[in-house]
Amino acid sequence: MKALAIAPGQRAIGVLDLPFPERDGQVGVLVRMLEVGICGTDREIARFEYGTPPPGEPGLVIGHESLAEVIEAGPGAGLAEGDLVVTMVRRPCSDPGCRPCRAGRADFCRTGRYAERGISSRHGFMAEYVTDRPEFMIRVPAELRGVAVLTEPLTIAEKALEQVWALQRRLPWTDPAAPPQEPGRGLRAVVLGAGPVGLLGAMALLEAGFDTTVYSRSPAPNAKAAVTQAIGARYVSAEQHDLDALAAAAGPPDLVYEATGAAQAALAATRILAPNGAFVLTGVPRAQAPRLLDSSGLMRRVVLGNQVIVGTVNAGHDSYVAAVATLGRFYRRWPGELAALITGRHSLEAAAGVLTGEPSGIKDIVVLDGPVPR
Ligand SMILES: [Zn+2]
Ligand SMILES: [Zn+2]
Numbered sequence: 001m002k003a004l005a006i007a008p009g010q011r012a013i014g015v016l017d018l019p020f021p022e023r024d025g026q027v028g029v030l031v032r033m034l035e036v037g038i039c040g041t042d043r044e045i046a047r048f049e050y051g052t053p054p055p056g057e058p059g060l061v062i063g064h065e066s067l068a069e070v071i072e073a074g075p076g077a078g079l080a081e082g083d084l085v086v087t088m089v090r091r092p093c094s095d096p097g098c099r100p101c102r103a104g105r106a107d108f109c110r111t112g113r114y115a116e117r118g119i120s121s122r123h124g125f126m127a128e129y130v131t132d133r134p135e136f137m138i139r140v141p142a143e144l145r146g147v148a149v150l151t152e153p154l155t156i157a158e159k160a161l162e163q164v165w166a167l168q169r170r171l172p173w174t175d176p177a178a179p180p181q182e183p184g185r186g187l188r189a190v191v192l193g194a195g196p197v198g199l200l201g202a203m204a205l206l207e208a209g210f211d212t213t214v215y216s217r218s219p220a221p222n223a224k225a226a227v228t229q230a231i232g233a234r235y236v237s238a239e240q241h242d243l244d245a246l247a248a249a250a251g252p253p254d255l256v257y258e259a260t261g262a263a264q265a266a267l268a269a270t271r272i273l274a275p276n277g278a279f280v281l282t283g284v285p286r287a288q289a290p291r292l293l294d295s296s297g298l299m300r301r302v303v304l305g306n307q308v309i310v311g312t313v314n315a316g317h318d319s320y321v322a323a324v325a326t327l328g329r330f331y332r333r334w335p336g337e338l339a340a341l342i343t344g345r346h347s348l349e350a351a352a353g354v355l356t357g358e359p360s361g362i363k364d365i366v367v368l369d370g371p372v373p374r
Contacts, residue, residue, distance in 0.1 A: 001370070003127035004351050005059040008048050013352045016059070021131045023072060029079055029134050030072040031087070032372060035149040036126050037065030038354060038364040039196070040261065041119060041284070046355035049286070052120040062355075063126030063366070064089045064118035065152040067140065071372060077134040084144070085137040086151040086324070087130065090314050091115040091122060107159065107314040116314075126351065128370040138320045144327055147338050149365055150200065154323040155315035157201040157257070160280045161208065162319065163312050164255060171276055171306070173254070182209025190215055190246065190253040192269060193260035194224035194235075196341055196363045197282060201257045202233045203330050203338075213250035215269075223343065223362060230337050238265070247272040254278070261285045270298055275305040282312055 001020055006013045023030040045051035045062050053060040066087055073079040092101035093113040100108035117132075118124015140148040165183070168174070178185035189205040191198045194216035205212045212233040216224055219237040228235040236246050247253075252274040258266045261283025271294075273279050301307060315323070330338050343361030346354050351366045 001128040002348055003061045003123075004063070004348055004366075005061045005123075006045060006048065006051060007059040008051065008053065009058055011048050013046055013356065015348055015352070018061070018127065021127075021129055023074070023131045024133065025074055027074040027076040027134055028131055029070060029074070029077050029085070029137055030129060030131050031068035031085060031137075032071050032370060033066060033068045033125055033128060033130055033368040034084075034145075035067045036063040036124075036366045036368065037149045037152065037196075038063075038351070038366065039065060039153065043355055043359065044286075045119065046352070050119070054121055054123060060118070061123035061125075061127050062118050063124035064116065065149060066125035066130075067145075067149040067151070068125070068130060071129070073134065079134055079137065079139065084140040084142060084148060086140055086148060086320065087117065087125065087132050088136040088138070088315075088317065088320055089116050089119065089152065091117070091136070105316050107316045107319075126348065126366060126368075128348075128368055135317070138317070138324055140324055141328060144324070144331060147327060147331055147342070148324070150196065150338070150341060150363070151320065151323050151327055153196045153363075154200045154204070154327055155319045156197050156259075156282050156312070157204040158323040158326060159315040159319040160201065160257060160282055160312045161204055162322075163310050164278050164280060167278055167308050167310060173276060178209060182207075184208040184210035184255075187211070187254040188251045188274070189213070189255040189257060190250055190269070190272075191233075192216075192256065192258045192266055193262075193283070194228060194362075195259060198257070198259035199224065199227055199231075199341060199362070201259055201282075202228060203231055203334065204326065205255070205257065206232055207326070207329065207333075210255065211251070213246070213253070215246050223340070227337050227340050227362070231334050243269060243272050252277075256280065258283055263288070264291055267293060267298070270301065270307075270309065273301070273305070273307055275307070277305070277307050279307065279309045280312060281309065284313075
């Protein structure tokens with residue numbers, strides 16, 4: 001079967017012919033990959049800045065945002081041929097003392113010795129066929145066939161909002177008169193960045209009732225601004241408006257959802273966070289030389305304003321299940337806007353060029369859709 005792999009030792013990237021994967025008999029699941037999303041992490045791996053092959057192997061098959069169709073499942077798997085599935089990325093560490101991993105929450109692993117499919121120590125999904133265990137696969141309704149490759153990036157918003165609601169139970173933050181499905185009614189959210197993670201986050205915040213503003217580099221009109229406005233959020237260009245102008249246009253946000261990975265710009269935006277506000281960081285910046293930060297200003301505001309800054313990474317099984325349900329609601333509410341997030345479709349052969357080229361559009365995906373083996 002064909003797969004796209006990197007070999008960090010040789011600084012090589014290309015399509016390989018690999019043996020057909022073997023399914024674990026009783027519960028193992030064999031899937032035919034349909035679509036694989038490309039994100040900033042994949043681009044870093046393709047530049048050999050990141051990514052670790054499985055132990056003892058020279059190469060790593062990349063790709064962690066997937067949608068696949070079940071070809072064959074063991075009798076105990078609870079999945080059937082033809083089911084659509086999204087497979088989770090992270091696998092637990094083996095340390096008996098790692099409570100999150102032992103409790104099935106590898107997304108909170110504290111040893112750092114977890115594995116991630118397509119990122120570290122486990123092959124990823126940019127391959128024609130993949131096997132895994134059913135507890136790491138989430139079934140997707142057939143109606144979401146065209147958008148379910150967005151499930152993994154949506155799990156980031158799903159988990160982030162779970163963190164926010166858990167943290168903000170510390171005070172009377174929400175309006176008790178707000179409808180239960182719109183707990184954010186009367187609160188303001190700013191999303192930093194209008195990539196797929198930012199725009200899916202904006203949809204989640206709008207759905208939760210927040211007055212939502214997306215703050216992103218490029219001046220409108222552009223594709224990202226068009227989606228932002230079509231879903232009912234405000235778009236403010238960071239090239240045209242500084243943080244004070246943003247705060248004036250949107251009001252001081254009660255929640256900031258960072259989805260840029262640009263450390264300096266993100267932390268600067270803590271300056272406009274409202275008292276009692278929550279600031280969620282989801283981006284992973286590239287390593288840089290230390291820069292100046294108004295540390296006393298930051299500390300004063302966080303303490304005197306009872307603010308919380310929280311980081312969140314990856315997602316657990318519950319977040320994946322919730323993301324599939326959320327994606328279904330988005331699909332009914334914003335079918336065109338959701339589909340508009342996928343701006344590039346590429347073959348496996350073209351993927352290396354996309355990964356190493358200049359990013360454009362919103363979301364690039366690789367379409368595999370190989371034959372059903374007989
Ligand atoms: Zn990703
Ligand atoms: Zn662990």
